[in-house]
Amino acid sequence: MDRRKVDVVLTTVLIIISLIILTSDQLVEGGAETDLGSMFLPRIVAVLMIIFSATIGIQSLKKLLQQKELEDKELIVTNGYGGIFIYIGIFIAYWLLVPVFGFIVTTPFVMFSVALLLGGRNWVPITAVSVITPILIFYGSSQFLRVFLPTWSL
Amino acid sequence: MFDNLLSGFSAILAVGPILGIIAGVIIGIIFGAIPGISGIMAIAIILPLTFYVDPIIGITMLLAVYKAGIYGGSISAILINTPGAAASFLTAVDGNALTKAGKAGKALDISLFSSVSGEMLATLVLILVAAPISAISLQAGPIEKVFLLLFAFTVIGTLAGESIPRGLLSCCLGMLFAMVGMSTITGASRFTFGYTELMAGFTFTPMLIGILVMPEVINVIRRRKVPHHEMMITHSPKPADNRISFKEYRSVFATIVKSSGIGTFIGALPGLGSSTAAFIAYGEAKRTSKKPEEYGKGSVEGIAAAESANNAVCGSSMIPMLTLSIPGDDVAALLMGAFLIHGLTPGPLIFFEHTETIYAIFAGFLITDLFLLGIAKSGFRFFVKVASLRRYYIFPCVTVFAFTGAFTAGQNMNDILVLIAFTIMGYSMRVFGLNPAVFIIGFILTPFLEQNLDQALAIVGTDYHLFFASPFSWVFIALSAFFIYSSLRMRKKATSTPQEKAV
Amino acid sequence: MKNTQKTLLALAGALAVSFSAGALAEYPEKPINVIVPYGAGGDSDLTTRIWADAVEKELGVPVVVINKAGGGGVVGTSFVANSKNDGYTLINAGLGNMLVTPNFSKTPYDFDSFEPIVKMTAVPLAVVVAKDSPYTNFDEFVAGAKANKLTQGSWGASSSGTILANIIADQAGYSVKYVHAKGAAASMVSVIGGHIDSAVSFPPAFGPHVKADRARALVMNQKMDAFPNVPTFADYGIKGSFEGWSGVFAPKGVPEEVITKLKAATAKVMTDPKVLKSYENIGAVVDFRYGPEWVSDMKVTYDIMKDAAAKVKK
Numbered sequence: 001m002d003r004r005k006v007d008v009v010l011t012t013v014l015i016i017i018s019l020i021i022l023t024s025d026q027l028v029e030g031g032a033e034t035d036l037g038s039m040f041l042p043r044i045v046a047v048l049m050i051i052f053s054a055t056i057g058i059q060s061l062k063k064l065l066q067q068k069e070l071e072d073k074e075l076i077v078t079n080g081y082g083g084i085f086i087y088i089g090i091f092i093a094y095w096l097l098v099p100v101f102g103f104i105v106t107t108p109f110v111m112f113s114v115a116l117l118l119g120g121r122n123w124v125p126i127t128a129v130s131v132i133t134p135i136l137i138f139y140g141s142s143q144f145l146r147v148f149l150p151t152w153s154l
Numbered sequence: 155m156f157d158n159l160l161s162g163f164s165a166i167l168a169v170g171p172i173l174g175i176i177a178g179v180i181i182g183i184i185f186g187a188i189p190g191i192s193g194i195m196a197i198a199i200i201l202p203l204t205f206y207v208d209p210i211i212g213i214t215m216l217l218a219v220y221k222a223g224i225y226g227g228s229i230s231a232i233l234i235n236t237p238g239a240a241a242s243f244l245t246a247v248d249g250n251a252l253t254k255a256g257k258a259g260k261a262l263d264i265s266l267f268s269s270v271s272g273e274m275l276a277t278l279v280l281i282l283v284a285a286p287i288s289a290i291s292l293q294a295g296p297i298e299k300v301f302l303l304l305f306a307f308t309v310i311g312t313l314a315g316e317s318i319p320r321g322l323l324s325c326c327l328g329m330l331f332a333m334v335g336m337s338t339i340t341g342a343s344r345f346t347f348g349y350t351e352l353m354a355g356f357t358f359t360p361m362l363i364g365i366l367v368m369p370e371v372i373n374v375i376r377r378r379k380v381p382h383h384e385m386m387i388t389h390s391p392k393p394a395d396n397r398i399s400f401k402e403y404r405s406v407f408a409t410i411v412k413s414s415g416i417g418t419f420i421g422a423l424p425g426l427g428s429s430t431a432a433f434i435a436y437g438e439a440k441r442t443s444k445k446p447e448e449y450g451k452g453s454v455e456g457i458a459a460a461e462s463a464n465n466a467v468c469g470s471s472m473i474p475m476l477t478l479s480i481p482g483d484d485v486a487a488l489l490m491g492a493f494l495i496h497g498l499t500p501g502p503l504i505f506f507e508h509t510e511t512i513y514a515i516f517a518g519f520l521i522t523d524l525f526l527l528g529i530a531k532s533g534f535r536f537f538v539k540v541a542s543l544r545r546y547y548i549f550p551c552v553t554v555f556a557f558t559g560a561f562t563a564g565q566n567m568n569d570i571l572v573l574i575a576f577t578i579m580g581y582s583m584r585v586f587g588l589n590p591a592v593f594i595i596g597f598i599l600t601p602f603l604e605q606n607l608d609q610a611l612a613i614v615g616t617d618y619h620l621f622f623a624s625p626f627s628w629v630f631i632a633l634s635a636f637f638i639y640s641s642l643r644m645r646k647k648a649t650s651t652p653q654e655k656a657v
Numbered sequence: 658m659k660n661t662q663k664t665l666l667a668l669a670g671a672l673a674v675s676f677s678a679g680a681l682a683e684y685p686e687k688p689i690n691v692i693v694p695y696g697a698g699g700d701s702d703l704t705t706r707i708w709a710d711a712v713e714k715e716l717g718v719p720v721v722v723i724n725k726a727g728g729g730g731v732v733g734t735s736f737v738a739n740s741k742n743d744g745y746t747l748i749n750a751g752l753g754n755m756l757v758t759p760n761f762s763k764t765p766y767d768f769d770s771f772e773p774i775v776k777m778t779a780v781p782l783a784v785v786v787a788k789d790s791p792y793t794n795f796d797e798f799v800a801g802a803k804a805n806k807l808t809q810g811s812w813g814a815s816s817s818g819t820i821l822a823n824i825i826a827d828q829a830g831y832s833v834k835y836v837h838a839k840g841a842a843a844s845m846v847s848v849i850g851g852h853i854d855s856a857v858s859f860p861p862a863f864g865p866h867v868k869a870d871r872a873r874a875l876v877m878n879q880k881m882d883a884f885p886n887v888p889t890f891a892d893y894g895i896k897g898s899f900e901g902w903s904g905v906f907a908p909k910g911v912p913e914e915v916i917t918k919l920k921a922a923t924a925k926v927m928t929d930p931k932v933l934k935s936y937e938n939i940g941a942v943v944d945f946r947y948g949p950e951w952v953s954d955m956k957v958t959y960d961i962m963k964d965a966a967a968k969v970k971k
Contacts, residue, residue: 006586014323021330029343030763032814034837035611038342041604045329052323059319076585080376087375088578094557095570107557111550118378120546129547137558146199146721147562148688198697198724202710205935295852296836336728339837341762341815343728350735350765354727424846425839479865480846487698494861495703497938501865564725565690566736605839612836613808613852 003074004060011057018046018053086117103149107134159281162513165210166521174211175518178218179525183533185219186226189236189367189552190559192359193223197488209496209511214518216492220485221273221468222526224428228265228461229530233258233387233541234548236367240429240598243366243591244436244460251452256388258541259396262534264454265461267403268410270527272462275414276421276469277519280476285502287470288477291422296609298626302423303603306430308634309437310595312641317587324588328596331356338601339608351568356576359563361597363556364576365583365590371549371556372581378545387542398454406458409439413459417466424474425602427483428467429595435463441640469519476500476512684744684914688719691905693749694733696726699840700861700939704778704903705749707935708923715922729813730754731764738766742908744915747774750906753817756959760966761815768959772911773952775923776904778941780859781878782821783887784809787848788871790855795829795876795893798855802831809833810844810856820965821899822857828895848872859901860884861940881942898958902944920947 021027021042028038090113097106111130120126141147166172185196196219204212227238232249245265252261279287294302311322334345335355346352390396413435420431439459440449449456472489474480479500481487493500498508505512541548560573583590614620621627691709693702702724709720725733734754740746748754750771759767784795792798801807811818819835826832836853838844841862847853849871856863864883866872874887878899881887890899905923907915926932927945936943 003586010586027345029346030341030761032340032342032761032819034340034608034814034835036339036604036608038337038340038344041600041607042330042333042344045326045333049323049326049330052319052326055319056317056323073587080378083375083378084372084581087372088574091553091557091574091577095567095574098557098570099567107554111554114550114553115546117375118546118549120544126546130550133551133554137554141558141562144199146688146719147558147565148721149558149561150567194697202706205707205710292846292850295847295850297852336731336762338729338813338839341729341758341813343763350732353735354725354732357727424843478846478849480842481698484696484698487696491698491703491706491939494939495707495935497934499865499868499938501869503869565723566725605837609836609838609847612834615806615834 002064002070003076004064004070006076007060008057008064011053011060014053015050015057018049021046083117087114090114090117098150102152104134104138105152107137155281158509158513159517161510162515162517163521165510165514166214166517170208170211171214171514171518172521174207174215175218175522175525176529178215179222179522179529182219182222182224183226183229183526183530186223186238187229187537188555188559189230189234189238190363190556191562192238192559193219193226194485194488195562196223197485201488201492204492205495209493209498210514210518212496213489213492213515214522216489217515217519218522218525220489221465221522222530224465224468225266225269225461225526225530228269229262229537230541232261232265233537234552235370236552237591238367239362240366240591240594241432241460241464243429243594244432245457245464247450248453248456248460251450252454252457253387255452256390257395257452258387258389258538259534260398260454261452261457262537263396263398264402264406264457266527266530267398268406268413268458268462269465270523271407271410272414272417272464272466273469273526274520274523275411275462276418276466277516277523279418280469280472280519281516284473284477287418287422288473291424291474292478293624294423294626295624296606296613297621298624298630299423299425299606300603300610301627301630302426303599303606305630305634305637306426306434306599307596307603308637309434310430310592312437312637318645320587321589321592324583324590324592325596327588328593328598329600331361331593332597332600333604337604339605357560357564357566357569357572358597360560360569360573361576362594363559364573364578365580365594367552367556368573368577369581369584369590371552372577373584374545374549382544387538402454406455409443409455409459410462413439413463414466417463418470420463421467421470422473424471424480425483427598428464429591429598431467432460432464433591433595435459437637437641441637441644446644476504477502684912684918685716685718687745688721689716689745689747690721690723691747691749692733692737693722693724694726694730694754695724697724700780700859700901700941701749701751701903703939704936704941705905707932707939708777708905708926711926711929711932712919712922715925716918729758729762729816731758731762734758735765737906737908738770740908742772742910742912744907744911744919746908747919748906748908750904751817752901752958755906756955756962757817757820758815760959760962761820768955770909771906772909772916773955774905774907774916774919774947776902776944776946776951777923777927778936779900779902779944780861780941781881782818782857782859782899782901783863783874783877784822784825784855785845785848785858785863785867785872785874786855787851788873789851790873792855792875793873795888798875799829799831801854802826802833807833807854808836810838810847810853810858811835812840812844813837815966817901818857820962823968824897824961824965825857825890825895825899828897829893845872859940860942864940879942883940897961898954903941904946923947 094110108130115126138149181196182193185191186193227242228245231237231242231246235246235250237243237246249261336343336353416435417431420426436459440446471486475486475490481490560569580590693705695701706722709722713720730753737748755768786792792801841858844856845862848856867874877887
């Protein structure tokens with residue numbers, strides 16, 4: 001994938017966001033008056049963002065139009081992205097399921113699937129690690145950290 | 155003073171304090187090294203335990219956890235490229251490059267030696283000249299701090315890697331994200347779109363894990379088809395690649411001293427923090443280095459600069475706390491709580507009222523450094539072994555630690571969502587060539603900048619010339635200008651050499 | 658949907674109480690969380706940690722202090738307001754998050770969303786100047802503030818400090834320019850460094866500086882043994898209570914059992930010399946209170962804050 005195209009799109013989006021920050025008064029609510037005011041710094045940052053985004057965007061656009069050869073770091077390698085989506089999916093499922101099934105029950109499945117995704121096939125040690133680690137973390141954090149991870153709540 | 159220090163050593167060299175230090179160092183290294191879990195968490199938890207022991211034991215133990223925790227972060231940064239703090243991001247860049255080249259031992263050694271050296275130097279400064287330094291730091295009011303911060307932003311922007319606009323854009327994004335939530339100054343809620351959950355802004359820990367730690371996990375997932383032996387930590391057969399010789403240490407010693415000085419200075423000014431110190435020291439070392447092109451590709455000097463500055467902040471953040479009762483950062487605030495609860499009120503009088511205790515604690519600081527050196531060094535073999543495990547053992551664990559770390563920060567499931575969102579964002583930033591560490595520093599420094607800017611404006615009123623009335627302001631303006639000039643020249647040099655043609 | 662759930666829960670709770678006090682007699686049976694809506698290491702945090710550590714032994718279960726900082730205390734406080742009212746989630750309440758912020762910012766909770774349980778400590782507000790300041794007493798300071806525009810350190814335009822300082826200034830007939838630092842401790846730095854003329858502050862923040870003779874407290878809310886020579890606001894004819902305080906509240910509708918148990922446990926530890934010493938060390942005044950009189954006192958303060966808010970917001 002050509003990063004220069006991404007640059008153009010991304011910087012355009014950022015410039016639009018910055019323009020909204022500069023012009024909209026809906027983004028801030030309540031509060032008292034001070035010398036600086038609530039929107040002073042955000043607006044300064046917005047102006048800076050427009051400048052830097054424009055610099056990057058225009059450079060990339062120029063290179064695109066001149067059809068310059070792609071440099072190493074401008075090439076985004078996209079193979080293996082399927083795994084990333086699966087991983088993010090696993091994490092979202094983890095987030096949804098922990099409040100319901102609790103930490104100790106959910107975590108082994110998550111660890112097991114991540115190990116599987118990474119190509120682990122040594123079933124016995126992987127299962128052992130997936131079961132023991134969450135138990136250790138659960139008791140460790142409740143005994144030493146006094147953090148009580150979510151438990152089964154059905 | 156030396157009598158006091160000697161009697162301090164005799165007080166600290168007893169079974170109780172030594173056991174406390176050893177326990178503290180081990181806890182600190184472990185907490186620091188686990189990606190996603192930080193030393194400050196351990197300190198907050200241990201704090202009540204120290205109510206019941208002698209302050210010499212309690213406080214040296216807390217400090218041991220603090221120092222070892224800051225150092226511990228560099229272990230996982232070097233071995234599996236998961237920096238636990240913005241400060242160890244730089245260590246991760248250079249250290250992991252060395253690890254990939256089979257020189258893990260060298261990277262671990264230099265980070266340990268320079269950490270300990272930085273801490274030692276800062277502690278000596280604390281013991282010998284704390285009072286005059288704190289008097290100087292008092293001179294830095296809001297106006298001066300605004301200029302100091304502008305200087306910090308300049309340095310960070312100029313060394314932001316690939317291209318200056320991209321670095322500065324990362325910084326701006328960090329600043330923008332920092333302003334989400336309720337402003338502590340005006341009480342107004344900004345960019346919350348009606349969500350109460352956003353009133354606190356983004357929780358720092360999950361964001362930090364998402365931006366700095368998780369992209370490496372994603373990277374490993376993406377390259378999951380690459381066979382294990384190609385990604386394994388290799389061990390160079392040459393023994394010289396796996397350690398730091400005295401000669402090498404001596405060659406970077408000047409860098410260490412300079413970086414520790416920078417770290418000590420930044421630490422003595424309340425609020426800037428260790429990440430800023432590491433970045434400024436790294437930038438300065440790179441600027442004056444004979445081999446600036448090595449930075450970011452496995453420079454021993456770079457690791458030395460970042461780590462010594464980072465750890466020097468530990469020692470020197472005690473300076474304003476002890477002499478002026480002003481805690482420099484949240485860890486110092488916790489430690490100050492420990493002092494107060496033990497009935498030791500920090501302030502200049504502490505040196506007269508509690509001479510014995512305070513010098514015993516100082517002696518404890520120095521001894522902690524030695525223990526840190528010994529314990530960490532003997533653990534290296536073990537750490538390398540753990541990091542050489544197959545990745546389908548390591549990264550499921552990192553996933554769970556990231557989850558736990560994000561949860562423990564506020565015991566809130568919403569923080570997991572923050573973690574997921576910033577994981578995606580952190581990885582995208584890497585792909586698009588934006589700098590995640592600069593993003594984090596922008597995020598950390600913005601509230602500080604806004605607060606000081608507001609104060610400065612309130613003080614100045616309509617007499618704008620007051621902005622330039624203090625010599626401090628001029629010093630930092632001059633430093634910023636010099637830094638921009640010198641880094642532009644450096645870039646020009648770099649572009650003229652053929653292999654670095656892209657800017 | 659949520660409301661029905663809440664009503665059902667409340668009903669269930671009421672039933673449980675009326676049918677068998679015995680069923681709830683087991684409180685507490687699992688760890689109790691106390692949310693501190695500010696960062697670790699501040700006075701609210703330390704006060705709560707000392708309390709938690711002491712009552713833990715009375716109650717026999719862990720009492721866990723959790724810092725949920727952000728939004729000037731709004732985040733942690735609203736979290737507790739929306740938690741189950743089973744007595745296992747409590748909030749560290751104070752002037753800021755209970756009486757001031759609900760009047761100034763859009764908060765999803767109010768004073769009435771909570772059941773006050775106990776108040777542990779108070780910290781009297783003081784007006785502080787640097788040692789080399791030309792003002793040696795409050796009268797001189799007032800005269801100075803009337804003549805020149807003086808700066809005064811506080812911690813946020815809608816913070817408890819600024820509101821109280823404003824009420825004081827109104828009564829004494831002067832006005833100052835507020836300089837908002839991160840907290841009372843941070844604004845003391847600017848006072849000693851000579852960057853601002855004065856500050857409002859609490860003993861944990863100014864105490865060490867006054868003791869070390871780098872700062873002078875001109876006037877404070879009440880006499881304290883540690884500062885015997887400082888007059889009070891009442892001495893200057895300024896009416897009102899100007900103190901920060903720290904207590905423990907529970908979400909509204911918490912079982913009576915919980916309140917009684919926590920009160921009893923607190924009453925016991927508040928006589929423990931070790932606890933009292935810890936509070937003295939951090940610069941707080943032990944002010945153990947509970948009951949209806951205390952609640953109505955707080956309501957009075959709440960209304961004062963409401964008026965003040967209306968004035969500032971215009």
